[in-house]
Amino acid sequence: MNPYLTIATRAARLAGRVILRNLPRLERIKVERKGHNDFVTAVDREAERVIVDTLAGAYPQHGFLAEESGASGDGGEWRWVIDPLDGTTNFIHGYPQFAVSIALQRRGKIAAAVVLDPLRDEIFTAARGEGAYRNDRRLRVSRALTLEQSLIATGFPHSAGAHLEEFLALMRALLPRCHSLRRAGAAALDMAHVASGQLDGFWEMGLQPWDMAAGALLVEEAGGRLADFDGSENFLNTGSVVCGTPEVFQQLLTVIQNARDG
Numbered sequence: 001m002n003p004y005l006t007i008a009t010r011a012a013r014l015a016g017r018v019i020l021r022n023l024p025r026l027e028r029i030k031v032e033r034k035g036h037n038d039f040v041t042a043v044d045r046e047a048e049r050v051i052v053d054t055l056a057g058a059y060p061q062h063g064f065l066a067e068e069s070g071a072s073g074d075g076g077e078w079r080w081v082i083d084p085l086d087g088t089t090n091f092i093h094g095y096p097q098f099a100v101s102i103a104l105q106r107r108g109k110i111a112a113a114v115v116l117d118p119l120r121d122e123i124f125t126a127a128r129g130e131g132a133y134r135n136d137r138r139l140r141v142s143r144a145l146t147l148e149q150s151l152i153a154t155g156f157p158h159s160a161g162a163h164l165e166e167f168l169a170l171m172r173a174l175l176p177r178c179h180s181l182r183r184a185g186a187a188a189l190d191m192a193h194v195a196s197g198q199l200d201g202f203w204e205m206g207l208q209p210w211d212m213a214a215g216a217l218l219v220e221e222a223g224g225r226l227a228d229f230d231g232s233e234n235f236l237n238t239g240s241v242v243c244g245t246p247e248v249f250q251q252l253l254t255v256i257q258n259a260r261d262g
């Protein structure tokens with residue numbers, strides 16, 4: 001295995017253990033509000049600490065961008081982008097859909113990715129140019145050629161703010177066209193499921209780099225395509241992402257662009 005993936009996998013599994021250990025005692029976990037419908041718990045923080053400690057132990061010269069502790073270290077060309085618990089809202093309700101997401105960037109380009117689903121014990125990994133895997137099986141995006149054949153996932157905007165009207169316009173345009181839409185609540189897993197062919201496409205706006213950095217490489221290495229809503233590769237900066245099989249991606253992007261124009 002790619003050495004970066006070996007360490008990132010170890011870090012993700014340690015974080016997964018922290019998360020699972022706390023699942024039976026949810027009622028005793030203190031939930032803090034970071035913003036409207038944006039929560040953090042001691043579990044997010046502890047999971048992040050074990051990830052950063054593991055990665056920094058192996059690569060003390062690397063930099064970090066982690067959801068709960070922010071940017072640290074002057075990493076030169078290498079930076080780890082970490083979401084220790086993607087799907088915190090699900091976690092605090094005991095709703096079984098959450099993940100650990102770890103990506104490594106080299107000069108801003110995603111080089112390696114790990115997304116762990118601790119409940120299903122599924123670990124999704126990818127290294128640039130080396131393919132994407134779930135546990136030991138190579139992944140390919142689905143064969144869906146059209147939206148009409150597709151199960152598409154999305155994320156709801158956090159608050160009834162800026163993105164809501166645009167989001168509703170998109171739902172209106174897409175619901176009648178595809179098999180159905182899903183909102184499971186963990187963007188990193190949504191993207192991993194596009195890579196594994198269990199979803200045919202995904203779009204969301206208002207995301208942070210740690211929500212999608214690992215998922216993005218999984219999709220790419222599984223033969224999918226992804227972009228920002230304007231079709232550029234700038235999604236990590238703008239927070240809007242659309243992805244899918246090559247054909248579904250293209251059709252989803254067209255619907256998104258038409259809904260925005262109209």
Ligand code: IPD
Nearest residue numbers: 085086087088089155185186187
């Ligand atoms: C959230 C999840 C969710 C997405 C939100 C994210 P968090 O991450 O990925 O699916 O819709 O925008 O903030 O806060 O649970 O790590």
Ligand code: CA
Nearest residue numbers: 083086087211
């Ligand atoms: Ca997240």
Ligand code: CA
Nearest residue numbers: 067083085086
């Ligand atoms: Ca998180």
